[in-house]
Amino acid sequence: MRLTPRSITAMKGREKIAALTAYDYRTAQLLDAAGIPLLLVGDSLGTTLLGYENTLPVTLLDMLRHTAAVVRGVKNAVVVVDMPFMTYQASIEQALRNCGRAIQKTGCHAVKIEGGEFRAPTVAALVQNGIPVLGHIGLTPQSVQTLGLRVQGRGTEAARQLVADAQAIAAAGAFAIVLEAVPSALGAEVTAAVPVPVIGIGAGPGCDGQILVINDLLGLSGDFKPKFVKQYANLGAQISAAASAYKSEVAGAVFPGPEHGYD
Numbered sequence: 001m002r003l004t005p006r007s008i009t010a011m012k013g014r015e016k017i018a019a020l021t022a023y024d025y026r027t028a029q030l031l032d033a034a035g036i037p038l039l040l041v042g043d044s045l046g047t048t049l050l051g052y053e054n055t056l057p058v059t060l061l062d063m064l065r066h067t068a069a070v071v072r073g074v075k076n077a078v079v080v081v082d083m084p085f086m087t088y089q090a091s092i093e094q095a096l097r098n099c100g101r102a103i104q105k106t107g108c109h110a111v112k113i114e115g116g117e118f119r120a121p122t123v124a125a126l127v128q129n130g131i132p133v134l135g136h137i138g139l140t141p142q143s144v145q146t147l148g149l150r151v152q153g154r155g156t157e158a159a160r161q162l163v164a165d166a167q168a169i170a171a172a173g174a175f176a177i178v179l180e181a182v183p184s185a186l187g188a189e190v191t192a193a194v195p196v197p198v199i200g201i202g203a204g205p206g207c208d209g210q211i212l213v214i215n216d217l218l219g220l221s222g223d224f225k226p227k228f229v230k231q232y233a234n235l236g237a238q239i240s241a242a243a244s245a246y247k248s249e250v251a252g253a254v255f256p257g258p259e260h261g262y263d
């Protein structure tokens, strides 16, 4: 069944949402066939694929290329493009132009932008102009230079602000909200405070769903293993073993064998 941002909203209270990031065509095909309802082409591709230290150097062109590939691989899932740093922050007009371009050029279904209450006018303008928005609050990696990459919402005032952020983004029309790195009790509180799904990453089991970076889930992130990650496979070890086996077979003239050649 072809899902839409509205179907994701309708999952609140009915079905937990298992979302993942995806960056390429083949992985998108596999995740879509596994029934993952929402694929985020995260700007985390800056660290997972491109080797940057953080997401700040990622460009709109990077995101367009990878998002179009993911869209080509998907039959059912909602595909969301993560708008990179400084493609929507400067003004509402900039956000409309760049988000509109991302939707038109890639065929994806929605955009994700970071920011709480202060970002609500941008969310409202996008939604009013036909662009579905996935919000992102709590730890927002594009603010790494000002907020760092640490758990957010600790303390009464910070927790109150986070609930206000979620409510403002939901009221502005976001179809769902990513909530990153907050104490589990606050994750549950935020989830109960809004009518749209809250998709947690490091926000505890009380959210309406979870999202993980696909490289973390597959064991492709090296030694990087935050507490909230559960690794479901160890492809890093398998790739190393396969490459070593290949190297020794080529060196030992075992591969290619006669069966790998043409008559």
Ligand code: KIV
Pocket (backbone or CB within 6 Å): 021, 040, 041, 042, 043, 044, 045, 082, 178, 201, 211, 212, 213
């Ligand atoms: O870029 C990304 O992958 C994200 C997820 C961690 C939510 O924003």
